[in-house]
Amino acid sequence: QSVLTQPPSASGTPGQRVTISCSGSSSNIGIYAVSWYQQLPGTAPKLLIYSNNQRPSGVPDRFSGSKSATSASLAISGLQSEDEADYYCAAWDDSLNGVVFGGGTKLTVL
């Protein structure tokens, strides 16, 4: 049981916009910024979004993030086949005094 809650799966067709939610609590997302990670099949996770909505250099602007209260969302517009991956949200947690992850969402491009 992960501290942050994500839907286990999401899907969309090429060109569509999909969103993935991440629900937390007052000890994590309610205080701290959220980061998102993309894990392509068979590879290590990669930072996709940090500070709720900031993209590292090299991440396409099709990826965007937002946060409100104790929840966050990742949006992917103009969906492409290469976006098929697992996506994880994460945040610092004061109760744990460490990082908590969501359970991950498997995105399928139909």
Place this chain on the structure above:
Amino acid sequence: EVRLAQSGAEVKKPWESLKISCKTSGYSFTTYWIGWVRQMPGKGLEWMGIIYPGDSDTRYSPSFQGQVTISADKSISTAYLQWSSLQASDTAMYYCARLSVVVFPTNPNLYYFDSWGQGTLVTVSS
């Protein structure tokens, strides 16, 4: 370029000990936290703990406290994760990752893993 290069895959028997490594380059090793993350087969990411190589301050997730030891060697910019007695349930992929921490005077700190190692697969089987 920031790089985290992990040691190779390991196959061990139950009750054996193991130490895996994460050699870093391209940045000041002593000024960033390094974390370890477990991913069991077909499962999600789990934070195990972090270490600040500058002063060896180490924090563990309650789920892993007492089960593993995290350490670092400043002289060779390398972090380690070790077990004294492996179990089959330790079979997993283990990632090291650099934790960026931005401190603000009046706002909560900002935390995120900005660079990851390629992973070390640990298989424990009799």
